[in-house]
Amino acid sequence: MIEVVLADDQVLLRAGLRALLDAEPDLDVVGEASSGAEAVRVVRELRPDVVLMDVRMPGGDGLEATRTIVEDRTLTRTRVVMLTTFDLDEYVFEALRAGASGFLVKDTQPIELLRGIRAVAAGDALLSPGVTRRLIGEFASRSKAIGAREHGRLGQLTPREREVVALVGEGLSNDEIAERLFLSPATAKTHVSRSMVKLHVRDRAQLVVLAYESGLVRPGWRSD
CATH class of the missing domain: 3.40.50.2300 (Response regulator)
Known part of the structure; x- marks a missing residue:
């Protein structure tokens, strides 16, 4: 319940x-x-x-x-x-x-x-992908000082984890991340979970915010 x-x-x-x-x-x-x-x-x-x-x-x-x-x-x-x-x-x-x-x-x-x-x-x-980009794209520019600090936190991540966090920032689900990176859904979920632990974030919403504030994902930008 x-x-x-x-x-x-x-x-x-x-x-x-x-x-x-x-x-x-x-x-x-x-x-x-x-x-x-x-x-x-x-x-x-x-x-x-x-x-x-x-x-x-x-x-x-x-x-x-x-x-x-x-x-x-x-x-x-x-x-x-x-x-x-x-x-x-x-x-x-x-x-x-x-x-x-x-x-x-x-x-x-x-x-x-x-x-x-x-x-x-x-x-x-x-957070739907479209609304997330518009919302955070509108206000992320107000957090430049925060962005520098958050960018430094990303140094704790492996290159693969950075890729995964960027895709979380785009609003992709674990299954979509797995498809994009040619991983199993379980592996994608593991990368997301480990990234959250390393970055000390509460949930995926906070991971999205950090991805934008750190500059890992830019407003209006989408990877191929």
Whole structure:
């Protein structure tokens, strides 16, 4: 059972999400919050698998709440998915850097929302390749100082791991990486996992952010 907390100041939206999620046999809404501060309290109490977090809320916004949750060592299994009205909300990029595992636009189709929650709970990043490139391409230029530091971290990777991280940055799945590099899916998964451990990143979403901030993948660029 995947336990979910809903954090949004719109009561009707939370009610709609609860009805949708509770109708699924493997999803269970265990708590709700209407502010960032309340979200942190509820998550610390219930320790859910996934938090659907609105970017903008009173009483401490979703970005601040996400950072607090991600930095809490007692909540390492909890994943945060940001909810936003627009897919190029500048706060979404900051939320990804803060540790969110992905984001959903509020008018996402129900089937995609359900699939996304399950993917994040399983440890995958909720970032479509196209939106990822537009989002990070829009804001990566603001992180030049960070980029220099992140580029240095890549020195811990083998040449093959750097290739794999670059492809993760493009939004490719393990199966797609395996096909591109003529590897088995299991080997591709191993390279991704080892890279995450070496780079001390929480999940694939953070690997994507690091790939862009380090310059390993450039906005609007795609390898052949």
